[in-house]
Amino acid sequence: MNWKTGLMAAALLAGPAMAQQFTSAAEVKPMLAATKDRWVAVREYDGRDLLYFTNLLAWRCGMDRIFYSVNGGAETALDSEPCYMDEAVPNAQKAENHLPFLSFPLGSVNAVSVRVLYDDGSEDAGSYQRGAILIQ
Secondary structure: OOHHHHHHHHHHHOOOOOOOOOOOHHHHHHHHHHOHHHOOEEEEEOOEEEEEOHHHHOOHHHEEEEEEEEOOOOOEEOOOOOOOOOOOOOOOOOOOOOOOEEEEEOOOOOEEEEEEEEOOOOEEEEEEEHHHHEEO
């Protein structure tokens, strides 16, 4: 066994590396950058437009705030559940009073803008047209 093989074996025996908790901007930014085209989605359901923020909320622990506007309207802060920092999955979505969507009249959501403020003070934004985010 050469020294490189020995190092690889030692690394394998040492066990898995410390798992990321995805609770900081540094950890969540790469995930959100990779999925920016899917930050939000619209679904027509039960005679309503449901505007989903599921992807963003899954990484909320690295953010200070999420803002959105619909059809060029006023920017509004999205209410989200807290992070569960003392639990194994801090970003879990489990609060019944914090659904991952908002409800609007059927066919009324034509454009959505989103602005994310990260916990490191930086921000990112995206704009979406209904056809690009409509779930069939």
